[in-house]
Amino acid sequence: xxxxxxxxxxxxxxxxxxxxxxxxxxxxxxxxxxxxxxxxxxxxxxxxxxxxxxxxxxxxxxxxxxxxxxxxxxxxxxxxxxxxxxxxxxxxxxxxxxxxxxxxxxxxxxxxxxxxxxxxxxxxxxxxxxxxxxxxxxxxxxxxxxxxxxxxxxxxxxxxxxxxxxxxxxxxxxxxxxxxxxxxxxxxxxxxxxxxxxxxxxxxxxxxxxxxxxxxxxxxxxxxxxxxxxxxxxxxxxxxxxxxxxxxxxxxxxxxxxxxxxxxxxxxxxxxxxxxxxxxxxxxxxxxxxxxxxxxxxxxxxxxxxxxxxxxxxxxxxxxxxxxxxxxxxxxxxxxxxxxxxxxxxxxxxxxxxxxxxxxxxxxxxxxxxxxxxxxxxxxxxxxxxxxxxxxxxxxxxxxxxxxxxxxxxxxxxx
Amino acid sequence: xxxxxxxxxxxxxxxxxxxxxxxxxxxxxxxxxxxxxxxxxxxxxxxxxxxxxxxxxxxxxxxxxxxxxxxxxxxxxxxxxxxxxxxxxxxxxxxxxxxxxxxxxxxxxxxxxxxxxxxxxxxxxxxxxxxxxxxxxxxxxxxxxxxxxxxxxxxxxxxxxxxxxxxxxxxxxxxxxxxxxxxxxxxxxxxxxxxxxxxxxxxxxxxxxxxxxxxxxxxxxxxxxxxxxxxxxxxxxxxxxxxxxxxxxxxxxxxxxxxxxxxxxxxxxxxxxxxxxxxxxxxxxxxxxxxxxxxxxxxxxxxxxxxxxxxxxxxxxxxxxxxxxxxxxxxxxxxxxxxxxxxxxxxxxxxxxxxxxxxxxxxxxxxxxxxxxxxxxxxxxxxxxxxxxxxxxxxxxxxxxxxxxxxxxxxxxxxxxxxxxxxxxxxxxxxxxxxxxxxxxxxxxxxxxxxxxxxxxxxxxxxxxxxxxxxxxxxxxxxxxxxxxxxxxxxxxxxxxxxxxxxxxxxxxxxxxxxxxxxxxxxxxxxxxxxxxxxxxxxxxxxxxxxxxxxxxxxxxxxxx
Ligand SMILES: [Zn+2]
Ligand SMILES: [Zn+2]
Numbered sequence: 001x002x003x004x005x006x007x008x009x010x011x012x013x014x015x016x017x018x019x020x021x022x023x024x025x026x027x028x029x030x031x032x033x034x035x036x037x038x039x040x041x042x043x044x045x046x047x048x049x050x051x052x053x054x055x056x057x058x059x060x061x062x063x064x065x066x067x068x069x070x071x072x073x074x075x076x077x078x079x080x081x082x083x084x085x086x087x088x089x090x091x092x093x094x095x096x097x098x099x100x101x102x103x104x105x106x107x108x109x110x111x112x113x114x115x116x117x118x119x120x121x122x123x124x125x126x127x128x129x130x131x132x133x134x135x136x137x138x139x140x141x142x143x144x145x146x147x148x149x150x151x152x153x154x155x156x157x158x159x160x161x162x163x164x165x166x167x168x169x170x171x172x173x174x175x176x177x178x179x180x181x182x183x184x185x186x187x188x189x190x191x192x193x194x195x196x197x198x199x200x201x202x203x204x205x206x207x208x209x210x211x212x213x214x215x216x217x218x219x220x221x222x223x224x225x226x227x228x229x230x231x232x233x234x235x236x237x238x239x240x241x242x243x244x245x246x247x248x249x250x251x252x253x254x255x256x257x258x259x260x261x262x263x264x265x266x267x268x269x270x271x272x273x274x275x276x277x278x279x280x281x282x283x284x285x286x287x288x289x290x291x292x293x294x295x296x297x298x299x300x301x302x303x304x305x306x307x308x309x310x311x312x313x314x315x316x317x318x319x320x321x322x323x324x325x326x327x328x329x330x331x332x333x334x335x336x337x338x339x340x341x342x343x344x345x346x347x348x349x350x351x352x353x354x355x356x357x358x359x360x361x362x363x364x365x366x367x368x369x370x371x372x373x374x375x376x377x378x379x380x381x382x383x384x385x386x387x388x389x390x391x392x393x394x395x396x397x398x399x400x401x402x403x404x405x406x407x408x409x410x411x412x413x414x415x
Numbered sequence: 416x417x418x419x420x421x422x423x424x425x426x427x428x429x430x431x432x433x434x435x436x437x438x439x440x441x442x443x444x445x446x447x448x449x450x451x452x453x454x455x456x457x458x459x460x461x462x463x464x465x466x467x468x469x470x471x472x473x474x475x476x477x478x479x480x481x482x483x484x485x486x487x488x489x490x491x492x493x494x495x496x497x498x499x500x501x502x503x504x505x506x507x508x509x510x511x512x513x514x515x516x517x518x519x520x521x522x523x524x525x526x527x528x529x530x531x532x533x534x535x536x537x538x539x540x541x542x543x544x545x546x547x548x549x550x551x552x553x554x555x556x557x558x559x560x561x562x563x564x565x566x567x568x569x570x571x572x573x574x575x576x577x578x579x580x581x582x583x584x585x586x587x588x589x590x591x592x593x594x595x596x597x598x599x600x601x602x603x604x605x606x607x608x609x610x611x612x613x614x615x616x617x618x619x620x621x622x623x624x625x626x627x628x629x630x631x632x633x634x635x636x637x638x639x640x641x642x643x644x645x646x647x648x649x650x651x652x653x654x655x656x657x658x659x660x661x662x663x664x665x666x667x668x669x670x671x672x673x674x675x676x677x678x679x680x681x682x683x684x685x686x687x688x689x690x691x692x693x694x695x696x697x698x699x700x701x702x703x704x705x706x707x708x709x710x711x712x713x714x715x716x717x718x719x720x721x722x723x724x725x726x727x728x729x730x731x732x733x734x735x736x737x738x739x740x741x742x743x744x745x746x747x748x749x750x751x752x753x754x755x756x757x758x759x760x761x762x763x764x765x766x767x768x769x770x771x772x773x774x775x776x777x778x779x780x781x782x783x784x785x786x787x788x789x790x791x792x793x794x795x796x797x798x799x800x801x802x803x804x805x806x807x808x809x810x811x812x813x814x815x816x817x818x819x820x821x822x823x824x825x826x827x828x829x830x831x832x833x834x835x836x837x838x839x840x841x842x843x844x845x846x847x848x849x850x851x852x853x854x855x856x857x858x859x860x861x862x863x864x865x866x867x868x869x870x871x872x873x874x875x876x877x878x879x880x881x882x883x884x885x886x887x888x889x890x891x892x893x894x895x896x897x898x899x900x901x902x903x904x905x906x907x908x909x910x911x912x913x914x915x916x917x918x919x920x921x922x923x924x925x926x927x928x929x930x931x932x933x934x935x936x937x938x939x940x941x942x943x944x945x946x947x948x949x950x951x952x953x954x955x956x957x958x959x960x961x962x963x964x965x966x967x968x969x970x971x972x973x974x975x976x
Contacts, residue, residue, distance in 0.1 A: 006838065016838065018838070025840050027836060027838045027839060027840070037862070037863070037866040037868050038859075038862065038863075038868075039863055039866075039868040039870040039871075040870075041868070041869055041870070042481075042483070042868075042869035042870055042873055043483075043870060043873075044822060044823075044826065044855075044870060044873065044874065045826075045852075046822065046826050046827065046828070046829050046852065047483070047485065047486075047829075049828075049829050049832060050485075050829035050830075050831055050832055050833070051832075051833055052832050052833035052834060052835050052839065062866070066862055066865060066866055067786065067858065067861075067862045071786065071787055071858060071862075074787065074789070075789055075856070075858065080853070081856075081858075081859055081862075082859065083826060083852060083853065083855055083859070085852075298506050298510065299506070299508075299510050299513060301510075301513070301514065301524075309833050310833070311483070311484060311485050312484075315484055315526050316523070316526070317484065317526055318524065320510045320524075321477060321510075321524060321525065321526075324476055324477065324502070324503070324505075324510065325476045325477065325478055328476060328560070329475060329476050329478045329480070330480070330481050330869045330872065330873075331478040331479070331480065331481055331482050331483055331873075332476075332478065333869070334481075334483040334869070334873065335483055335484070338483065342833060342835075345833070345835045346835050348835065349834075349835025349836035349839065350835075350836070352835075352836040352837075352838055353836045353837055353838075356836075356837065356838065
């Protein structure tokens with residue numbers, strides 16, 4: 001991996017970097033769409049490429065079940081399998097093991113679980129996770145970590161953090177011996193739950209191993225914790241991580257979360273949100289999400305968002321047509337999915353341009369004004385951005401601020 | 416009446432040349448070669464040509480199933496799009512009628528390309544076989560997502576004029592009440608259909624070029640004399656009040672561009688009896704007998720290649736809908752057949768050969784044997800990459816190798832890549848020529864099907880439509896080069912070679928009659944049953960829970976993170 005910081009924001013901790021991997025260059029900060037099962041919902045690899053996406057994520061747990069390693073080895077990896085010739089990141093498979101299998105037990109050796117097909121007890125060790133990710137062939141691979149739900153408290157959190165460090169060492173060892181570390185780049189995952197002291201310890205230990213690690217992810221968040229704790233943890237981590245390595249916030253996908261994370265120094269993020277929400281009829285815009293199922297869109301001939309370069313908006317596909325078809329025709333879901341992915345890419349691309357131009361604080365203010373102007377700014381976003389020198393409310397006559405964590409969604413169904 | 420468009424309708428012309436054959440039957444029903452041409456007199460001046468026999472596609476709520484707009488535009492097989500209107504009656508006014516400033520409201524609303532796509536408006540979805548309440552004197556019963564609606568004839572005429580379709584199908588009183596239908600009911604159907612046609616025509620613009628391109632269902636159900644009567648009424652000279660209403664027309668047929676047949680209501684009336692295929696042929700012949708030769712004949716809801724070949728051979732039908740091929744794509748089938756049948760039956764088996772000795776027309780990609788099959792979708796069609804690397808045959812006698820231009824077999828590097836910041840480096844170099852990417856493999860589509868990924872159906876739909884398009888090109892070729900007699904021989908060979916029976920011995924457990932209407936013989940039925948069981952397995956899990964939670968249909972849910 002070649003990683004180069006091109007510019008940093010004069011006020012916040014945001015930065016623009018150029019990351020060159022085996023399948024091309026990806027500019028950071030970026031959002032990574034999730035192709036869980038080796039496909040972005042309804043789209044082809046060529047369509048993804050045409051949207052200007054250069055880095056996607058595959059889930060190791062799922063690809064290991066289907067199509068399985070044997071088949072991926074035969075065809076020469078997940079890139080070839082799905083026809084994707086840009087960059088690819090795979091997770092370790094650990095997260096799904098815990099979230100999808102009730103009976104997974106963690107031992108020092110690895111995660112013991114029941115094979116969902118055969119029912120056989122199966123062990124996913126750090127070495128095994130590496131070896132599966134080698135077969136998949138992602139340009140970035142993730143260490144196996146000991147995942148506990150975000151809201152867990154007590155000694156288990158500390159235990160999981162320490163074990164994640166030990167498993168990181170095993171991953172590094174295995175990865176380097178395999179000789180795959182030339183083309184595939186290993187990222188560590190900082191754990192420690194919501195406890196600043198544990199995060200601190202984890203950061204110290206992992207940063208010590210920096211020379212053998214291509215990048216760092218922040219795990220154990222986006223699991224229902226209070227937003228106030230979320231941003232403080234992100235901030236603590238980005239402050240503790242080295243500047244010459246990419247920083248990846250796992251499971252982050254709401255627009256406001258993404259921009260706050262970028263301001264705090266995050267370079268990469270992934271989430272199923274934009275693709276999943278599209279299938280439920282929600283289109284993302286700079287003026288807030290639109291629920292296309294609402295009757296008010298039934299005769300609206302405007303596109304989802306004026307000026308959006310996505311194939312949906314640039315062809316003039318109307319909200320009315322999408323209202324008529326969404327959640328009924330698969331093609332409507334593809335249409336909104338393309339828009340939502342382009343929205344995420346524009347949000348991050350706009351951030352890159354603003355950071356380069358030295359106007360990132362203004363970019364943030366403009367975004368929040370357009371997105372939340374009428375309904376009120378989330379308190380936590382104001383706090384988080386203030387902590388890096390941007391006062392969203394500055395100069396506003398009657399700033400409206402709302403407490404709580406929720407995003408503003410048009411989720412009511414009125415049919 | 417259906418009023419004239421702002422610009423005058425585009426000119427739709429058809430030329431058909433009869434082909435001689437040694438058969439004693441009338442050349443009126445012989446296979447024929449033709450060309451449908453649509454010319455726009457607007458600023459685009461575009462011309463769309465469809466060589467016939469050829470295919471048309473039918474939209475669902477305006478979309479070609481599974482295909483996003485870029486995929487529609489890159490699929491050359493899509494030239495004629497039928498748009499059933501009934502679902503838009505859910506809202507008042509129907510939204511496609513509200514594009515006041517558009518010259519091509521349907522193209523603009525649904526994002527079809529006026530230079531590539533002929534858009535044909537019709538009231539009902541020709542594939543829907545469900546029972547319906549009776550139609551009335553002034554209304555047609557239609558179906559929306561929230562139930563049955565009454566479509567008033569006058570409203571339809573207004574909708575059809577305010578949306579400026581390239582082609583419009585006149586309303587007909589085709590009963591969808593459970594058969595059998597009494598003589599009285601059939602008579603009523605004839606009377607209403609004729610009346611509604613008069614309503615849609617009157618008053619008639621004096622200049623023929625201002626009249627809409629109108630298709631008419633040839634009605635009469637399964638009663639030959641009723642069919643005969645209806646067709647004859649179209650060409651009979653009008654008298655009295657009727658003549659006055661449609662002045663200066665001498666007869667109704669003078670205002671008709673072409674004839675259309677929906678097979679679903681006929682098959683429903685024949686109680687889905689597959690032995691009745693010859694009856695169908697006879698019924699269509701009866702309708703066409705007294706009508707002029709030179710107008711296009713269009714058939715909806717065919718069930719596959721055998722159906723198509725039969726109707727080309729015996730009735731001279733020109734355009735066929737391709738919903739069966741889209742449905743097979745939904746069920747995970749990649750078509751892999753040719754006409755004439757492949758000449759070298761030696762070598763690796765192309766598609767599966769069944770116990771009845773017949774060959775499948777495609778691959779059921781749900782089947783476990785495709786999990787490790789890294790070949791392109793069709794054995795009989797090269798993909799873009801292998802086509803580029805295969806030297807063109809040097810001698811004229813060498814058989815030309817077919818290739819499939821679809822986005823699954825011949826994906827190309829995207830011409831446009833969006834740039835999201837100044838720093839983005841991946842903008843393609845326009846000087847680099849179009850480059851084919853490796854074809855998507857059967858193994859990949861197999862994987863997508865088993866993981867409920869919708870991309871599978873998008874890729875298969877494009878592929879299947881391209882294969883069907885090639886099938887028609889091959890039919891045309893055979894007719895043109897070898898004539899009707901040879902064509903008829905090849906049709907016979909095709910019938911013996913490919914398994915395409917709609918009902919086989921294995922169908923007892925497939926539920927109610929209408930449900931066995933899957934194309935592709937045993938293959939189609941197996942694929943559908945695999946599709947159902949994978950779908951059910953998924954319904955038990957997350958999908959079912961989310962359905963409960965949201966109270967809405969969820970298209971897809973395998974994304975679990
Ligand atoms: Zn858009
Ligand atoms: Zn193809």
